[in-house]
Structures are given as structure tokens and as C-alpha cells.
Amino acid sequence: MPPLDVESLRPAQIDAITNAERSLAAQRSDRSLVQMATGAGKTFAAVTLSYRLLKHAGFRRILFLVDRNNLGDQTAGEFSNYATPDDGRRFTEIYSVQKLQAAGMLASSDVVISTIQRVHSVLRGKDVPEGDDPQLDDWVPDEPVTVQYSPEIPPESFDLVIVDEAHRSIYGVWRGVLEYFDAHVLGLTATPGKQTFAFFRQNLVSQYTYTESVADGVNVDFDIYRIRTQVSEHGATIEAGTHVPKVDRRTRVQRIEAIDETLEYKRSQLDRAVTNVNQIRLVLETFRDRLFTEIFPGRTTVPKTLIFCKDDAHAEEVVTQVRQVFGKGNDFAAKITYQAKDPKGHLQAFRTSASLRVAVTVDMIATGTDVKPLECVFFLRDVRSAQYFEQMKGRGARTIASADFQAVTPDDGATAKTRFVIVDAVGVTEHDFVDPPLNRDRSASLEQLLKKAASLTITEPETATLASRLSALELQLTPSERAELDGVARQPLKQIARGLVDAVDPEIQQDRLTEESAAALAAGDPEPTIEDVAERMIEAAIEPLAANPELRTRILELRRQHDLIIDDVNPDVLEDAYGVVDPHRAWTVVESWFEYLTEHRDEIAAIQVLQEAKDGGARRSGVTFEQVQELADRIARPPHRWTPDILWAAYEQVAKGRVRHNARAQITDLVSLLRFTLQADDELVPYADRVSERYAGWLAQQQQAGVVFTPQQRWWLDNMATVIAHSAGIDADDLDEAPFTERGGVDGALRDLGDDAGELLNELNRELTA
Numbered sequence: 001m002p003p004l005d006v007e008s009l010r011p012a013q014i015d016a017i018t019n020a021e022r023s024l025a026a027q028r029s030d031r032s033l034v035q036m037a038t039g040a041g042k043t044f045a046a047v048t049l050s051y052r053l054l055k056h057a058g059f060r061r062i063l064f065l066v067d068r069n070n071l072g073d074q075t076a077g078e079f080s081n082y083a084t085p086d087d088g089r090r091f092t093e094i095y096s097v098q099k100l101q102a103a104g105m106l107a108s109s110d111v112v113i114s115t116i117q118r119v120h121s122v123l124r125g126k127d128v129p130e131g132d133d134p135q136l137d138d139w140v141p142d143e144p145v146t147v148q149y150s151p152e153i154p155p156e157s158f159d160l161v162i163v164d165e166a167h168r169s170i171y172g173v174w175r176g177v178l179e180y181f182d183a184h185v186l187g188l189t190a191t192p193g194k195q196t197f198a199f200f201r202q203n204l205v206s207q208y209t210y211t212e213s214v215a216d217g218v219n220v221d222f223d224i225y226r227i228r229t230q231v232s233e234h235g236a237t238i239e240a241g242t243h244v245p246k247v248d249r250r251t252r253v254q255r256i257e258a259i260d261e262t263l264e265y266k267r268s269q270l271d272r273a274v275t276n277v278n279q280i281r282l283v284l285e286t287f288r289d290r291l292f293t294e295i296f297p298g299r300t301t302v303p304k305t306l307i308f309c310k311d312d313a314h315a316e317e318v319v320t321q322v323r324q325v326f327g328k329g330n331d332f333a334a335k336i337t338y339q340a341k342d343p344k345g346h347l348q349a350f351r352t353s354a355s356l357r358v359a360v361t362v363d364m365i366a367t368g369t370d371v372k373p374l375e376c377v378f379f380l381r382d383v384r385s386a387q388y389f390e391q392m393k394g395r396g397a398r399t400i401a402s403a404d405f406q407a408v409t410p411d412d413g414a415t416a417k418t419r420f421v422i423v424d425a426v427g428v429t430e431h432d433f434v435d436p437p438l439n440r441d442r443s444a445s446l447e448q449l450l451k452k453a454a455s456l457t458i459t460e461p462e463t464a465t466l467a468s469r470l471s472a473l474e475l476q477l478t479p480s481e482r483a484e485l486d487g488v489a490r491q492p493l494k495q496i497a498r499g500l501v502d503a504v505d506p507e508i509q510q511d512r513l514t515e516e517s518a519a520a521l522a523a524g525d526p527e528p529t530i531e532d533v534a535e536r537m538i539e540a541a542i543e544p545l546a547a548n549p550e551l552r553t554r555i556l557e558l559r560r561q562h563d564l565i566i567d568d569v570n571p572d573v574l575e576d577a578y579g580v581v582d583p584h585r586a587w588t589v590v591e592s593w594f595e596y597l598t599e600h601r602d603e604i605a606a607i608q609v610l611q612e613a614k615d616g617g618a619r620r621s622g623v624t625f626e627q628v629q630e631l632a633d634r635i636a637r638p639p640h641r642w643t644p645d646i647l648w649a650a651y652e653q654v655a656k657g658r659v660r661h662n663a664r665a666q667i668t669d670l671v672s673l674l675r676f677t678l679q680a681d682d683e684l685v686p687y688a689d690r691v692s693e694r695y696a697g698w699l700a701q702q703q704q705a706g707v708v709f710t711p712q713q714r715w716w717l718d719n720m721a722t723v724i725a726h727s728a729g730i731d732a733d734d735l736d737e738a739p740f741t742e743r744g745g746v747d748g749a750l751r752d753l754g755d756d757a758g759e760l761l762n763e764l765n766r767e768l769t770a
Contacts, residue, residue: 005085012208013045019205031185033200037213038190038394043078059159064113067165072099072113116174123150144173147180155182163187167196167387191387215498219397221438221468227425231279235266283425284325301411302357303375310381312339319360333358354408372400373408378423386433396420418472438468450552453542467500488551496544503541550603560638586653606631610674625727632667644669659684668728691725694768712752724768
């Protein structure tokens with residue numbers, strides 16, 4: 001096998017593919033299991049592996065089993081969109097990918113996509129329909145199936161069987177189908193159970209947890225919002241003789257009848273034996289009324305919301321109530337179940353339409369289906385399976401590019417998806433199998449958490465919360481901000497967040513305890529406790545933050561820049577108003593500016609360079625545009641929000657007679673402001689004016705020395721001076737940018753200025769930026 005091309009792969013995908021190939025090569029087992037968090041790219045990794053095995057390992061045909069037939073189209077799309085790393089062609093331009101319909105199609109197929117029910121049907125000699133068939137795709141036999149030899153699909157038909165959502169597909173009743181084929185079986189799942197591990201012979205080749213994916217920015221963290229009502233908690237009683245509506249489940253026809261005997265129903269019977277319309281309405285009204293104040297404060301558009309119901313009749317009632325409670329029509333909320341009209345069309349609209357905000361489902365979107373803009377997962381049904389709950393929860397975990405998110409969520413308060421919320425109206429999050437979110441202490445601010453990290457007093461829940469906050473911030477950063485922060489940290493912010501997650505992971509703590517206990521036993525030392533191990537792991541994880549005050553400061557600056565808090569609670573009272581610039585405020589700005597430079601002089605390169613130039617008597621400042629831009633970016637952030645214009649106007653009030661008016665200050669004027677503040681200059685002069693004056697003086701010196709420039713040469717020199725005025729310097733690369741490109745760029749400069757072109761450029765830098 002050639003080396004894996006990792007350019008388009010995440011670390012977890014690289015591990016999964018590499019380890020699966022090693023397992024195949026070693027042949028220690030005929031089965032392998034990959035555990036990868038929902039949304040981490042299991043299918044893309046499987047497609048990459050399939051391509052490598054077909055092209056390089058002599059594999060002839062692969063069976064890809066999906067959990068539900070509607071997921072077959074999604075998987076087929078992954079194969080058709082996959083660009084091969086060799087020549088960029090699509091997977092389906094090289095290999096045939098087909099959904100299973102009949103045994104005869106296998107001869108022309110390289111990849112066959114199917115549900116296990118359809119494979120079983122074909123093995124029995126039956127053709128299967130092309131579209132969804134709930135009677136076939138939802139069928140679960142009462143006892144384990146047995147499979148006889150089929151000459152149409154012999155056991156050697158496939159070289160590899162990939163089982164997606166393996167925690168469900170391999171349930172004992174279908175084991176016979178998987179064991180019929182003489183092929184290696186590779187399972188993919190986010191939530192393996194004991195039965196899953198047993199089937200795959202404990203051969204877990206790769207593991208990537210949900211919390212790890214949050215730290216890596218692959219998924220987003222979640223919060224929980226609990227809604228309790230009296231009926232949903234305790235049930236209710238309907239007295240005998242009460243006239244109530246009754247609905248025929250098959251025809252949906254409603255009639256009014258009196259009940260013969262008193263009906264006392266428990267919470268578990270709600271929406272199965274009895275539907276309480278008032279209970280549904282109260283839950284939805286509470287959600288509506290708290291949505292923009294407590295659940296998604298500051299928002300104005302209903303976030304994409306997926307509501308899980310108990311059955312199709314329950315879903316029908318809920319979607320009707322959603323439309324009434326929110327006062328919206330059919331384009332606002334839709335039922336997406338196998339019994340609904342055009343469920344695939346509605347699902348696509350839910351992904352891409354800005355108008356469809358609420359989807360109501362039962363099982364159709366519970367596993368495997370991607371709806372990346374989804375921000376709210378609403379439980380109106382209880383779930384007893386840890387694996388199934390994690391799959392349902394995972395629908396909201398996907399990250400999405402900010403531009404794509406804003407396209408389907410037009411809301412000024414929603415610039416990026418950084419979290420999702422589980423709305424629990426039935427107590428599903430109170431089961432023991434539900435892990436808490438990373439964001440466990442919502443009352444603690446990021447600043448408080450960073451201070452506790454610096455003082456080494458941070459607790460385990462606070463460490464998890466800090467990891468969640470840093471992961472959410474990382475998703476909001478622009479590429480330049482991310483590069484800036486990673487540079488200060490001397491490592492990616494994701495790596496720091498991942499270290500915090502690992503430090504509070506119980507399994508990793510237990511593994512570390514086992515290692516340290518063995519070492520202590522060998523050395524004759526006392527055995528450590530799990531508390532000792534956790535404390536040491538947390539101290540090591542927060543060390544990059546605790547030992548780097550500049551990093552903590554920069555994190556808070558960027559957080560304030562991205563989070564604008566809107567206070568609509570506290571009224572304000574006018575104290576005074578001015579028609580002219582307030583001299584007191586000007587003094588405050590100037591004093592704060594000087595204090596800022598003093599406090600951060602060891603962090604900001606532009607300050608250091610100018611201070612060194614002043615102290616050493618050097619003529620040239622040496623400040624680059626990148627250093628000036630760094631300073632401009634930092635002072636523009638909260639709490640100061642300074643710009644060159646603001647600082648210049650303040651000095652005009654404070655130092656009258658020593659400041660030349662600047663109609664429109666630019667970034668390079670920060671060099672003049674720095675020199676004036678550091679007392680390197682007696683007069684505050686716009687940087688462009690200073691460069692222009694120095695350029696005129698330099699030309700006069702050249703003329704006195706007998707140097708005469710031609711009009712063509714003056715064009716180059718004049719434009720070089722202009723670039724220096726706007727960029728605090730110039731280098732050879734700038735000559736291949738406008739306006740120099742219109743006269744040939746670097747080649748044109750050499751043509752018109754001759755061999756002295758480089759020296760002239762360096763001389764202008766020295767003389768004009770002094």
C-alpha cells in the first residue's frame with residue numbers, strides 16, 4: 001500500500017484508516033471496529049479506505065451496509081463527491097457504485113450500498129424496490145435469521161463488508177447475514193455497546209470520543225434546557241362519563257365519545273395511549289416564550305429545531321401545535337417521517353431552506369442523517385438506550401461554516417454555530433447513561449476560569465467548562481486571529497483544549513492511574529489515588545495557560561471582540577452632553593494609551609523596536625507593517641476600541657500647538673503616535689506627511705550630489721515613496737504589485753533604474769522611515 005495522502009483528512013480519520021489497514025494486513029481477526037464520534041467523518045474515512053483497497057490492495061467488490069434505506073442516497077453522494085488524491089477524478093468516474101436492487105447487478109458493481117434487510121431479501125431470491133419501503137426496511141424478525149447458500153450471491157461476492165451504525169445493524173437477529181459472507185467485516189459507530197464489542201471480537205482499531213471531537217472543533221458542545229409540567233411528570237386522570245375526542249390511528253378520523261370508566265394514565269402512557277393536547281401546547285409555549293431570553297438569548301429567529309416524537313400520530317399532533325403556537329404556516333414546520341408526504345424533499349429543505357425552522361420526526365432522522373445547521377434537539381419522547389440517545393443527540397453536534405450557517409439562519413445574533421441545546425420535556429437527560437456537557441459551570445465567566453487556571457485552583461468541572469469555552473471561541477476566530485493566537489500560545493489553541501478534555505476524561509484518568517500504580521508498585525512507593533492522578537493531569541493540561549499571561553490576555557481580547565453583550569435590562573440616565581470634544585475624555589484617552597504601551601511593551605513588537613531605536617540613537621525605526629497591523633488589531637478590541645483617528649483627536653486636544661491636523665488617520669500613523677508618546681519626536685506629524693517631507697529632502701540631496709533622475713526613474717521613486725507612506729516600508733515583492741505591474745514589475749524597475757534599483761529601494765527605506 002502506498003502512504004496515505006492525509007491532506008484532506010482529520011487526525012481521527014487518519015488514525016481510523018491507518019489502523020483499519022493494519023488490522024486487515026495483520027489478519028489477526030476477520031472483524032474490526034472503528035469508534036468515531038458522530039459528525040467526525042466516519043463515512044468519508046470509509047470511502048477513502050474503500051478507494052485505497054480497490055485501487056492498491058486487489059479488492060474487487062465492497063458491500064456498504066447503511067442503517068436505513070434513506071441513508072443510502074447520502075452514502076452514495078459521499079462516494080460520488082469523493083475526489084481521488086491521485087488525479088482528482090471522482091470516485092464514481094473510476095468505480096461503479098450502486099444501491100442493491102437485484103443479485104444480477106453485482107457483476108457490474110465495485111461498491112454496493114444496501115440495508116441488511118435488503119441483502120437478506122436478495123439472498124432469498126427476491127428483488128427489492130428502488131425507493132423506500134418501510135415494510136421491508138423497518139422489518140425486524142422475531143428470531144435470528146438463517147441464510148442458505150445463494151448461487152446468485154455466493155459467500156465470496158465481497159472482499160469487505162462495511163457496517164455503518166454498527167451498534168444497531170449487527171443485532172443478533174441479523175448476525176447470520178454478516179457471517180454468510182467470506183469477507184472482513186469493518187464496523188463504524190459512534191456508540192458501541194457490549195454486544196457490538198462482542199461481535200467484533202473486541203478488536204477496536206480506532207477510538208475518537210465526542211468530547212475529543214468538541215475539543216478539536218469537529219463538533220460543538222451542548223447545553224441542556226429542562227421543561228417540566230405536571231402532566232408530563234405525573235400523568236393525569238379522566239373521570240368516567242367525560243366526553244373526549246378519540247382518533248382512529250389508521251384513518252386519523254376523530255369522533256367524540258364518553259369514556260366508560262375512569263382513566264388514570266401515567267407519564268409513560270402519555271402520547272401512546274393518551275394524547276394531552278394541553279400538555280403539548282404548554283411545553284411548546286414555554287419553549288417559545290423562553291427561546292430568545294433563556295435558551296438562545298439575543299436571538300430573533302427560531303433556530304433550526306428537531307423534535308423527536310413517540311410515533312407518527314404523536315408527530316402529527318405536535319407539528320399542528322407548533323404551527324399554532326408560533327402562528328406560522330406549513331413552510332415553518334414539517335413532519336418528516338416515513339409516513340409523511342415527500343419526507344426526502346422536506347429533509348432537504350430543512351437542511352438548506354431559511355423558512356423551514358422546525359422538523360418533527362420519530363426515527364427517520366435519528367441516526368446518520370446530517371443536518372448541520374441544527375441547533376436545537378427537542379425530546380418529546382423518552383429513550384432507554386444509551387446508544388440510541390447518543391445518535392439522536394448527535395444530530396445537533398455538527399459544525400458548519402459560518403457563511404453556510406448564516407445562509408439558513410438569517411439572524412444578526414447568529415454569526416456562527418458554537419453550541420446546540422437539548423430541550424428535554426420528558427426527563428431523557430436524567431438517565432445515568434447521559435454524560436454531562438463539557439460546559440458544566442455556566443455561571444463562571446471565561447475570565448474567571450482563566451484566572452483560576454493561572455492560580456492553579458481550577459476544579460475538574462471548571463477545567464471541562466474551560467475546554468468548552470475555548471473550543472467555542474476557536475470556531476469563531478478568523479484565520480488571521482487563529483494564527484495570531486496560535487503564535488502567542490506556541491501551539492494550536494485546539495491542542496490546548498484537547499489537553500483539557502483529556503485531563504478530565506475518566507477513561508484516560510483510569511489508564512494513567514493503572515500506569516502510575518504499576519510504576520509505584522515496582523518502586524515500592526505508595527500507590528496513587530484517582531484524585532492524585534486527576535490533579536496532576538489537570539495541572540499539566542492548564543500549564544500552557546497558567547505560564548503564559550499574554551495568551552490569557554489575548555484570549556479575553558478576542559472573546560470580547562466576538563461577543564457583544566446587549567443590556568436591555570438596566571435603564572440609563574443622562575448626566576451631561578457636549579457639543580465639542582470633551583477635554584477630560586481626551587486626557588483619559590491619552591493617559592490610558594500611555595499606560596497600555598507601558599503595560600504591554602514586552603508583548604508588542606512595534607513598541608520594542610521604536611523604544612530600542614530611541615534608546616540606541618538609531619535613525620531607522622525598523623517597524624514593519626505587520627508589526628503596526630498587530631498593534632492596530634489589538635487596540636481595536638474591547639475594552640479600548642481605539643483607532644488612529646481617536647488617538648490623534650485626543651492628542652490634538654491635549655497637546656495643542658505640537659500636533660499637526662490629520663484629516664484621516666491611517667494605520668501607519670500609529671508609528672507617529674508611538675514616536676510622539678515615547679518622546680522620540682517633539683511634534684506629532686501624520687506619517688504620510690513625514691515620509692513626503694523626508695522624500696523631498698532626499699531628492700534635494702541627490703540633486704546637490706549631481707544625481708539626475710529621468711522622468712521614468714522618478715515615476716518609480718515617487719511610487720515607492722507612496723507605498724512607504726502607506727505601508728511603513730517596501731521590499732522587492734511589492735514591485736510585483738500595483739501600481740508597479742503596469743510598468744513591468746521587478747523587471748521594469750531593473751530596466752528603468754538599472755543595477756542600482758536594489759540599493760535605491762533600500763536607501764528609501766532607510767531615509768524615509770527614520
